Amino acid sequence: MAAIRRAIGLMSGTSMDGIDIALIETDGESQVTRSVSGFTPYETAFRRRIEAALGEAKAIKSRDERPGTLAQIEEEVTRRHGEAVVTFLADNNIQRETIDVIGFHGQTVLHRPAERLTVQLGDGELLARKTGIPVVYDMRANDMMHGGQGAPLVPAYHRALARHVPTERSHGGAVVFVNIGGISNVTIVPLTGDPIAFDTGPGNTLIDQWVEDKAGIAYDAGGAIASEGQIVGSVAARYLAKPFFDLQPPKSLDRNDFTLEDLGELELADGARTLAKVTAEAILKASAFAPETPSLWIICGGGRKNATILKDLSEGAQASGAKVVVAEDLGFNGDSMEAEAWAYLAVRALDGLPLTWPTTTGCDVPVSGGVLVGRH
Template identity: 45%
Template sequence: MRQSTPGSLTRAIGLMSGTSADGVDVAWLASDGLSIAETGPFESYPFEDGERARILAAMGDAAPGPGAVRAVTEAHARAVEAFLSAHPDLRGRTDVIGFHGQTTFHDPDNRRTVQIGDAEALAEATGIPVVHDFRSADVAAGGQGAPLAPLYHLALAEGLTQPLAVLNLGGVGNVTWIGPQAPPMAFDTGPANALIDDWMAAGSGERFDADGRTAASGRVDRSRLDAWLGHSYFGRKPPKSLDRNGFTASVDGMSLADGAATLAAFTVESVALALVHMPAPPVRWLVTGGGRHNRHIMSGLAQRLGAPVVPVEAVGWNGDALEAQAFAFLAVRSLRGLPLSLPSTTGVPRPMPGGRLVQPPASASERRPSTYLPTSPSTSSSSFS
């Protein structure tokens, strides 16, 4: 592996499976850990139905069984192989893999966070060093362990007009506030896509509300929405973070459209409540994650936030790739001993390095026969939930 010396570049693949658990995102970049020298291809590989079922069943479990761990590992190994098969020039231009794994349990107030996936098996399957376990050092030191993308957002935002907000609408929403001459501030805003996705899956068999069409056709139950917005989480000062299942906003008894409309309004209003915690109102909101494809939510945000709300593509970023790129960037920072989180982003007492490095076997003879390599590449697709 190339040495991570100051000023040199490390080439990294980043892997991410978010709380929506729809698949594995894979992205490549080159960085010195401070800035981004080059971004490369991005692909997204959906979980097989059985894998996704095992992973979703493990959500909320602090000690998931081996079946869920294996499902995560196999899907990630298959995704890396498919990615390198699609982009063969990167086989010799990848120094490290940043492997986030799959979060199944997050309770930082009790210093517990669980991301599953076998990093050693992934290193064996790919033959590439793997940095993993990005969150536990932060949580052990008293931080929230999330969000972890803000330092990547900060690197990307150099030269943009500030203050600005980078809003990620995944399963859970999180925001990074970036202002001039100030450290970035970050926290989870509330539910984003997870509750809507679960409602759509239960009521229609669809994994998400495409373009927000179902929500747009429904009516908001204001009394339920107001009750949810009274939750103590929204008044709590950052840093703060959420488990995927941190809210149990029930829309039982409602029509599919009205339930989707009410849950979408919950996402919008929870983001609007985040404004009170920011040092200054953002002049622009850049939205990433699958939720930026939900036109109904994006329209609601534009009405409520008092500033332009645009997908991150408006400034040349790839919103589908951003989180996977972030873990490639954090893997490089980990190798260099640089902080992955700050007091202003997770509440950790001091800038906190993290991540653990696993090397692949030194020679092929030391490898165990691997069942993680695919027999054929998976079909790539974009992630919209």
């Protein structure tokens, strides 16, 4: 029987709003005990620096290049993660020595699967020194070396959580975990076989950019702006006609693959409403790639707090007799799930267990990954 380890997971996603942190105890397989979690926000000025760095990252040709300000931002991202861990341990009265490993995602600034190139800013060795805890980082690269897309990696954890969903909620059918971050992705957990996973399209990223550009607001809290607008069908159809949606999974997106260009000159609320519809419809399109019709959609990530997106999802799923719930309805934590996943993946990496499968990223064979640094 595999050893139970205490692991901390750190996630800074495509929304670039800060650092999610979570503690779990797991064997890296079916045993998962979720514990405390937290969030350390990035202030607006630092978020804007990361956004500027995305432009600089376009010049990267190999994974170790850090042009422009990227080296400086990488050090600062790592330092902030280290401070987040130290504060988290202190706030929760956790002794550093009781933590076996940290799973460190870092900040994605470039993701080009066709070129087998993915770059997450984050210095694992520096984080291990700052925290005094072993760190597993750079978990996407090995998948790409084996022909995979390098994303998504959370499906391994979703599969473990699916085992904790009561049958009366799933009706014994396929369960879909939906993460609505900057980009939305799904994990379809079928009744038999490996999980199926892929990015579905824009999540919050276009809505965030739209309300920031138009109104200087960081995001559409609760979907309130969208709730006052009208769907502009021709614009939604333009987004949903993109070739990406017809691609067979596995497939993944860079944050810049969808832009505001197709939105045109809409009014603020109509733009937000139309983009919310695009996000929901893009997610629901995923059911076409499921081996059986999903019976339950579990919504995670920041986008689950957008009531307009949730309404569109619920109405769309209802057409096939499926239910839509948010993670909390099942006792999960939709804010910390990705951070929990990174803790879970770090433990799997320690044991050489697969982080990805051909059905999740398109890798040639199931592969483990990550680089381990620090005391061990």
